[in-house]
Amino acid sequence: MTQAHSMVTGAEAWLERSIPEIQAGMDAGEVSACDLVAACLSRIARYDKAGPGINAVLEINPDAWHIAEALDLERRIHGPRGPLHGIPVLVKDNIDTGDKMHTSAGSLALKDSYAARDAFVAQRLRAAGAVILGKANMTEWANFMTRGMPSGYSSRGGQVKNPYGPGRFDVGGSSSGSGAAVAAGLAVAAVGTETSGSILSPSSQNSLVGIKPTVGLVSRTGIIPISHSQDTAGPMARCVVDAALMLQALAGRDEGDPATWRIPADFPADLTAAFDKGALRGARIGVPRKGYWDKLPSGKQAVMEEAIRALRDAGAEVVDPADIPSANAEWDLAVLVYEFKPALNAYLGRLAPHVPVHSLRDVIEFNLRHAEKMLQYGQAWMLEAEATSGTLTEPAYLAARLRDLRWSRDEGIDAVLAAHRLDALLFPGNLGAGIAAKAGYPSITVPAGYTEDGEPVGATFTGPAFSEPALVRWAYAFEQVIQARRAPRLDG
Numbered sequence: 193m194t195q196a197h198s199m200v201t202g203a204e205a206w207l208e209r210s211i212p213e214i215q216a217g218m219d220a221g222e223v224s225a226c227d228l229v230a231a232c233l234s235r236i237a238r239y240d241k242a243g244p245g246i247n248a249v250l251e252i253n254p255d256a257w258h259i260a261e262a263l264d265l266e267r268r269i270h271g272p273r274g275p276l277h278g279i280p281v282l283v284k285d286n287i288d289t290g291d292k293m294h295t296s297a298g299s300l301a302l303k304d305s306y307a308a309r310d311a312f313v314a315q316r317l318r319a320a321g322a323v324i325l326g327k328a329n330m331t332e333w334a335n336f337m338t339r340g341m342p343s344g345y346s347s348r349g350g351q352v353k354n355p356y357g358p359g360r361f362d363v364g365g366s367s368s369g370s371g372a373a374v375a376a377g378l379a380v381a382a383v384g385t386e387t388s389g390s391i392l393s394p395s396s397q398n399s400l401v402g403i404k405p406t407v408g409l410v411s412r413t414g415i416i417p418i419s420h421s422q423d424t425a426g427p428m429a430r431c432v433v434d435a436a437l438m439l440q441a442l443a444g445r446d447e448g449d450p451a452t453w454r455i456p457a458d459f460p461a462d463l464t465a466a467f468d469k470g471a472l473r474g475a476r477i478g479v480p481r482k483g484y485w486d487k488l489p490s491g492k493q494a495v496m497e498e499a500i501r502a503l504r505d506a507g508a509e510v511v512d513p514a515d516i517p518s519a520n521a522e523w524d525l526a527v528l529v530y531e532f533k534p535a536l537n538a539y540l541g542r543l544a545p546h547v548p549v550h551s552l553r554d555v556i557e558f559n560l561r562h563a564e565k566m567l568q569y570g571q572a573w574m575l576e577a578e579a580t581s582g583t584l585t586e587p588a589y590l591a592a593r594l595r596d597l598r599w600s601r602d603e604g605i606d607a608v609l610a611a612h613r614l615d616a617l618l619f620p621g622n623l624g625a626g627i628a629a630k631a632g633y634p635s636i637t638v639p640a641g642y643t644e645d646g647e648p649v650g651a652t653f654t655g656p657a658f659s660e661p662a663l664v665r666w667a668y669a670f671e672q673v674i675q676a677r678r679a680p681r682l683d684g
Contacts, residue, residue, distance in 0.1 A: 203231035207377040208679060211275055211434045214380065218267065218278055225260035225267075225278030225323060228380065232280045232325055236378050239682050244358045246682075248373035250285050250349045251327040254292045259323050266321075275437045277321030282382040284370050285327040285349070286334055287311045287425065288414035297416045298332040298346025300565060301558045305547045311414025312446045313383060313425050320441040325379050328369030333574075334390060335366040336418045336532060341569040343393070344368030354397060355680040361647045364394030364622070370428050371398040375680055381429040381438050387418045387528065389625035391426045392637050396621040396650030399639045399677050401435040401667070402428045404625070406657045407632035408454055410439075411446035417535035419528045420451075421593065422629045430677065432638060432668040436463040439660065456658055463664050471669040473507030477653070478514025478614040484623045491643035496620045499640040499651040502674045503618070508666075514612045516627065518599040523626060525573075527596055530589035532577040552578050600631035609656065616663060619652040628654045636660075636667045639677040 206214055206223050217223040233252070240249050253259075263278045272278070283289065286297040288307030296302035310318065317324060329349035335341060343365030344352030354363040355376040363372055367384025371394030374382050384391040386404045395402025403426045410425045417423050427438030440463045446452045460466075479485065479500065488496065503510050533552050540550045549555045556574050559566035580586065604627055608614065617624065621637070628635045633656055640651035651670065653663050 203227035204235060204377070207231055207235070207380060208430070210431050211279055211380065211437050214279065215272065215275055215277070219272070225263045225280075226257065228278065228280050229256055229260045229323060229325065232379055235376065239355075239376055240378060244355065244682055245353060246355050246358065246372050246376050246378070247350055247352050248329055248369040248376065249282065249326050249378060250298070250329040250369060251293050253324055253326050256280070256323055256325050263321055263323065273321035274441070276317070276441050278323060279321075279380050280323045280325040281317060281438075282326055282328045282370060282373050282379040283314060283317070283324060284367050284382070284384050285330050286385060286416035287314060287383060289314050289324060289327070293327050295327070295416070296348050297334065298330045298348050299555070300347045300562065301549045301555055302547065303348055305543055307414065309414070312411035312449065313442050314414070316442050316444060317383070322441070328367070328373055328382055330369050331366035334385065334387060334416070334418055336387070336528060336573050338570040338572045338574070344372070347566050355682060356399065356646060356648055362397055364397035366390040367428065368394045371395055371400055371402070374398070374400055374428055374430060376682060377679065381427060381434055383425055383438070383442065384428050385415055385423065385425045386625075386629065387422045388629040389622040391428060392622040392625045392635055392650070392652055395428050395637045396652070397648055399648035399650070400428050400430060401432050401639070401671070402426065402637050403435050403439050403660070403664070404628065404635045405439065405443070405660060406634045408451035409634070409658065409660065410442045411444070411449040411452050413446050413448045416539055419531040420535055421527060421531060422632065432636075432664060432671050433464055433467070435636070436664045439463060459658060460661050463661055466661070466665055467668045468665065469669055469672045470507065471665040472503060474509065475616070475666055476509045476511060476612070476614045477503055478608060478612050478617045479510060479512040480516045480519065480608065480617055480619065480624070481513040482515040483519030484619055487623060488620045491645070491647070492620060492649045495641040495643065495649040496651065499618070499674065503670060506669055506673045511612045511614060514608055514614060514617070516604050516608045518603040521599045523599070524592070526588065526592035527630075529573065529576050530580050530584060530586060530592070532573070533580055533582040534584060537582060596630040600627045605631050605633055605654065606656065616653045616655040616659070616666060619654060621650050621652060624652060624654055633657055634660050634663060636663045638667045638671050640674060641676045
């Protein structure tokens with residue numbers, strides 16, 4: 193074994209440790225940002241395209257090594273910038289990076305598109321000292337291309353696989369590459385995006401902690417969009433502390449995104465300062481059985497019943513059932529259909545002239561010209577969206593948007609929280625993602641266990657707008673009690 197190989201192998205052990213533990217190791221000179229980048233690249237080489245073929249990483253940042261070297265030097269001279277200094281992270285391929293990587297939303301139509309500048313969240317990561325290691329594969333167009341497209345499939349990147357059961361378990365979408373990569377130790381953490389379930393689903397399916405923030409806590413600037421009313425970026429990590437540290441780096445007011453202007457002035461800068469293993473004592477957590485838990489397969493049901501017992505053991509007051517009044521409402525995706533066209537057109541219209549698509553219509557026509565590669569599953573959602581005016585003036589859209597707000601808030605989450613004097617709701621996996629997404633409310637999913645055949649199951653806490661400080665405290669306390677996560681076995 194060469195000395196270089198031995199160093200990489202030793203550094204790989206750090207990839208399963210928490211960010212605070214890694215920072216302590218870097219401060220002590222036991223590991224460096226360069227070591228971590230080398231370890232990530234080694235694992236990508238062994239497991240992503242080779243070995244089990246996780247296929248989670250779409251592109252490597254050519255400057256990642258140089259950035260790590262510079263950050264190591266900065267640490268020696270000036271000390272660390274903060275908890276993310278030198279930490280290798282991946283970002284989803286719909287997040288602009290103004291560097292040598294492409295931003296394509298997984299589509300071959302954008303395979304040659306370079307962003308002119310960083311998305312706001314990429315700026316925040318760089319300012320915090322994170323190493324943007326590369327771009328993560330994803331479900332093409334964040335799974336708003338067509339019905340029936342498999343989670344994790346894109347024309348540019350192919351199919352992402354779940355490291356806990358490649359070919360057996362759903363990887364979750366659309367931030368599937370972000371989830372699978374972090375679970376497999378190909379990066380320390382990642383950024384995903386969610387319109388409805390796209391952080392919570394892959395986090396739950398890959399035994400990760402994922403935070404879908406309140407819409408407006410994290411800027412949407414520079415992210416290929418679906419819906420201005422539901423889109424948000426958020427962190428995906430192996431433990432609650434890491435996810436919280438990532439979130440506090442990503443969050444912040446962006447003058448270019450009006451949704452961020454309403455962040456409360458007293459929103460804490462340090463989300464981990466109040467972490468306490470006993471934080472669940474006295475917290476009132478509701479279990480919305482009707483319409484959510486009753487859809488759960490028996491194997492996952494058993495895991496979630498254990499999660500309820502763990503909450504009670506931790507001192508929480510579990511109200512079961514605490515049903516949501518609008519649980520059986522006839523939900524639909526009409527709002528997304530109407531909002532997709534103007535949002536996407538605004539993004540594509542700013543791209544460089546050499547890019548072959550500058551509108552949704554261009555994308556549809558590109559897909560038709562390259563149907564063999566682009567239309568394995570069709571483009572039904574795109575066709576429906578293109579048929580709208582793109583002005584958001586249709587009475588059907590306005591009625592749908594107001595209905596979604598009423599059902600998700602007034603007759604939904606707000607109603608059940610008030611009726612039972614609850615602090616938060618507990619959902620299985622991503623089954624509550626839709627109602628929280630329509631409300632614009634935050635959720636955090638935490639590994640809860642595994643079915644008998646090894647499929648991961650997440651427990652998801654949802655609360656009102658900007659309740660992230662409380663949600664992460666409760667999630668941390670739950671994590672300490674249940675200690676469910678185990679790394680996937682990738683070597684057979």
